[in-house]
Amino acid sequence: MNEAKTPERSPGAHIRSLMRSLDRATLSTGMVNGDGWPYGSLVMTAADQDGSPLLLLSDLAEHTANFNADPRVSLLFDGTTGLAEPLTGARVSVLGRVKKIEDERMAERYLRHHPSARMFAGFKDFNFYRVSVERAHIVAGFGEIHWVEASNILSERVPELEEAEAGIVEHMNEDHADAIQLYSSVLLGRDGEGWEMTGCDPEGCDLRLGGAIARLDYDAPVRDADETRKALVSLVKRARQSAAE
CATH class of the missing domain: 3.20.180.10 (PNP-oxidase-like)
Structure with a gap:
C-alpha cells in the first residue's frame, strides 16, 4: 500500500501511519543457534490501538526460538510497493522487545485484521505477541531520514x-x-x-x-x-x- 507523506505530518506520526496501514513486515532476530547472525522472516502484523505491532507466531518457528533467548527484535515495514522508484518511498525499521500476551481484546483485534489466522489461533503451539516499541528509523525519501523515540511514535491509549x-x-x-x-x-x-x-x-x-x-x-x-x-x-x-x- 502506498501513501504520500503530507508536509504537516511528523516523522513519528508517519511511522505510526505505516504500521497501521500495512499488514506485514520483515521480522529480524538474532540466531540463538547461529552465533547471533541476523535472521529475517516474513510475519503478518496488526497494529494495536496505540500503534504497537501485534503478532501471531508459532512456537516452532526459528524466530520464536531466537527472541525467546533475546527479546530484542526489529520489524521492517515497507511502504514502497508499486512505486516506480522504490527508494523514494517510505520504509521504517521499528526496534523493540517482543513479549507474549494473553489479552483477548488484542487477540481479537489481530484476528479481525487477519481472518484466515483464526484457524491457527486455537493451536497450542501458536501464541500472540506484542512488540513494545523503543525507537524507530524512518527513511521517507531524500533528506527525510529520522530516528524517532517511542514517545513520539505511539499514540495515547484511549x-x-x-x-x-x-x-x-x-x-x-x-x-x-x-x-x-x-x-x-x-x-x-x-x-x-x-x-x-x-x-x-x-x-x-x-x-x-x-x-x-x-x-x-x-x-x-x-x-x-x-x-x-x-x-x-x-x-x-x-x-x-x-x-x-
Whole structure:
C-alpha cells in the first residue's frame, strides 16, 4: 500500500501511519543457534490501538526460538510497493522487545485484521505477541531520514475506544455496509464490492476485501464511540457529496 507523506505530518506520526496501514513486515532476530547472525522472516502484523505491532507466531518457528533467548527484535515495514522508484518511498525499521500476551481484546483485534489466522489461533503451539516499541528509523525519501523515540511514535491509549471497538466494527459491517463501500470506492478509490471494516482506532479505520487492505484516516482524532460515530458519518457525507459531483 502506498501513501504520500503530507508536509504537516511528523516523522513519528508517519511511522505510526505505516504500521497501521500495512499488514506485514520483515521480522529480524538474532540466531540463538547461529552465533547471533541476523535472521529475517516474513510475519503478518496488526497494529494495536496505540500503534504497537501485534503478532501471531508459532512456537516452532526459528524466530520464536531466537527472541525467546533475546527479546530484542526489529520489524521492517515497507511502504514502497508499486512505486516506480522504490527508494523514494517510505520504509521504517521499528526496534523493540517482543513479549507474549494473553489479552483477548488484542487477540481479537489481530484476528479481525487477519481472518484466515483464526484457524491457527486455537493451536497450542501458536501464541500472540506484542512488540513494545523503543525507537524507530524512518527513511521517507531524500533528506527525510529520522530516528524517532517511542514517545513520539505511539499514540495515547484511549480505554473507552478500546472497549467499544468490537461493537463499532460489528455494527458497521452488519448495518452500514453501504457506507463502508462508499469509503473504499469513493474516498479511497479502491475497486471491488464487499469491503468490510476490520478495526477502528483514535485516528482512523481499517478495511479489508479478501487479501486487499485499506486505511482511512479521520479528519481529527477521536476518543470514544460517539466521536467515532460522528467521524464516520462525516466521511459518509463527504463520500456522497464527492460521488454526486
